[in-house]
Each structure stands twice: as C-alpha cells, then as structure tokens.
Amino acid sequence: MKITLNNNPDSFDDDDITVNQLLKLKNFTFKMLIIKINGNLVPKEDYESTMIHSGDEVMVLHLISGG
Amino acid sequence: MTFEEIKNILQNKTVGIAGCGGLGSNCAVALTRVGIGTLIIADFDVVSESNLNRQYYFRDQIGIPKTIALTENIGRISNSVKVVAHNICLTKENIPGIFRDCDVIVEAFDRADQKEILIETVIIEFPEKPLVIGLGMAGWGKNDEIHCRRVDNMYICGDEISEISPDLPPIAPRVGMVANMQANVVLELLLT
Numbered sequence: 001m002k003i004t005l006n007n008n009p010d011s012f013d014d015d016d017i018t019v020n021q022l023l024k025l026k027n028f029t030f031k032m033l034i035i036k037i038n039g040n041l042v043p044k045e046d047y048e049s050t051m052i053h054s055g056d057e058v059m060v061l062h063l064i065s066g067g
Numbered sequence: 068m069t070f071e072e073i074k075n076i077l078q079n080k081t082v083g084i085a086g087c088g089g090l091g092s093n094c095a096v097a098l099t100r101v102g103i104g105t106l107i108i109a110d111f112d113v114v115s116e117s118n119l120n121r122q123y124y125f126r127d128q129i130g131i132p133k134t135i136a137l138t139e140n141i142g143r144i145s146n147s148v149k150v151v152a153h154n155i156c157l158t159k160e161n162i163p164g165i166f167r168d169c170d171v172i173v174e175a176f177d178r179a180d181q182k183e184i185l186i187e188t189v190i191i192e193f194p195e196k197p198l199v200i201g202l203g204m205a206g207w208g209k210n211d212e213i214h215c216r217r218v219d220n221m222y223i224c225g226d227e228i229s230e231i232s233p234d235l236p237p238i239a240p241r242v243g244m245v246a247n248m249q250a251n252v253v254l255e256l257l258l259t
Binding site for chain 2: 033034041059064066
C-alpha cells in the first residue's frame with residue numbers, strides 16, 4: 001500500500017498495518033511521539049489497535065528533550 | 068500597525084505558557100514587553116543555579132518557585148500584564164481547566180515526556196486551539212537549522228534534531244531564539 005508519511009510518499013508490502021508495525025518498519029525508536037492519521041490524533045494507548053490504510057496521511061512527530 | 072494598535076489588540080488576549088524554564092520564561096518576557104493582556108503560567112519547579120545559563124531569572128531568586136519568580140520579573144517590566152500563576156505539576160487531568168480560556172497555548176517544557184502529555188491533551192481537549200511547541204534547541208550555532216512549521220493547529224519551532232545531552236546542553240542563545248520564535252508565532256496568530 002501507499003501512504004503519505006510526514007509529507008513524503010511511502011509504500012509498504014502489506015495492505016494494512018498497525019501504527020506499532022509502522023514504527024517498527026520505519027525504525028522509529030523514539031519513545032515520545034505524537035502521531036496523527038489524516039489529522040486525527042492517535043493516543044499512545046491505541047498504537048497497537050489502530051490500523052493504517054492505503055492513502056492515509058500519517059504524521060509522526062519525534063519529541064526530543066530540551067527547553 | 069503601530070505599536071499602540073498592537074498593544075490595543077494584545078491587551079484583550081490570553082496566552083497560556085506550560086512550563087517556566089528556558090522557553091517559558093523567555094517567551095513570557097517577550098510577550099510582556101509587547102503588551103499581552105493575560106499570561107497563564109504553570110510550573111512546579113524552583114529556580115536553581117543551573118537554570119541561569121538560559122532562563123529569565125536572577126541569582127537572588129534561587130530557591131524560589133519559578134511561577135513566583137517569573138511573576139515578579141514580569142511585574143518589573145510591565146504593570147499592565149495580568150499573570151495567573153499555577154505552581155503545579157501539569158497533568159492530563161489539570162491541563163484542560165488551567166488553559167481553557169487561552170487564545171493560544173505555548174508548550175515550553177524541558178522533558179519529552181512532559182511535551183507528549185501536553186500536546187496530546189491539548190489536541191484531544193482543544194483541537195481548534197493553536198499550540199506553539201518548542202522542539203530541538205540544544206547546543207550552539209546552526210542558526211539556519213532553526214525553523215517554524217505548521218501541522219494543523221500545531222506550530223513547531225526549533226531544529227527538531229538537537230536533543231540535550233551532557234555534551235550538548237541547552238544554553239541561552241539557541242533556547243532564547245526558539246522561545247522568541249514561539250512568542251513571534253503567538254503574535255502572528257493574535258494580530259491577524
């Protein structure tokens with residue numbers, strides 16, 4: 001399937017994947033993230049149960065310390 | 068727009084600042100100088116000596132809660148800003164009540180886990196409210212890597228790369244840049 005990930009086109013072998021699978025496939029290992037699918041926030045507790053479908057716009061923001 | 072006109076608009080506006088460290092204290096001072104009406108500030112920490120390399124506090128304020136010290140410093144700059152100070156650890160539960168009446172919220176935490184709680188809670192509770200976050204400002208130099216970009220109602224200021232570490236501490240110039248960039252985004256939102 002094809003999705004847009006952080007404003008760039010990206011494709012995966014599987015048709016639907018969970019948010020957790022996406023993080024593993026992309027090697028996004030940061031613990032602190034903000035994830036939105038088509039503009040809707042995916043709370044951390046829903047990463048395992050939320051599916052990403054073809055055509056979705058996914059934003060993964062990596063939160064880093066400092067301020 | 069003249070400065071008088073700017074002040075007339077800003078005096079009726081309320082900005083929430085979550086965290087009174089390097090980002091929060093400097094952003095609050097910038098907004099104070101341009102005439103913001105109300106600042107709602109929140110932090111649970113006290114001023115320590117190690118904060119003075121970037122935060123808008125003074126040596127004689129060491130040991131004082133940051134919300135009290137910042138209220139004092141704001142008052143030394145302007146007597147027209149109303150400060151609502153919460154000396155409290157922000158949580159999922161108390162964030163909505165504290166920031167409900169803000170026109171804009173500034174995320175000014177230090178730790179990534181605190182940033183996550185605030186951003187998630189604001190997006191869930193106030194999806195329409197602009198949220199200005201600071202992300203990546205450790206170290207020095209690299210002026211041109213600091214940027215601002217918008218994702219929905221979230222405005223991200225910083226280089227999004229430089230995480231603090233013992234060899235890459237957060238220090239005044241870059242932290243101040245991002246704090247003032249956040250204040251600048253707030254003005255852009257409030258004056259248009």
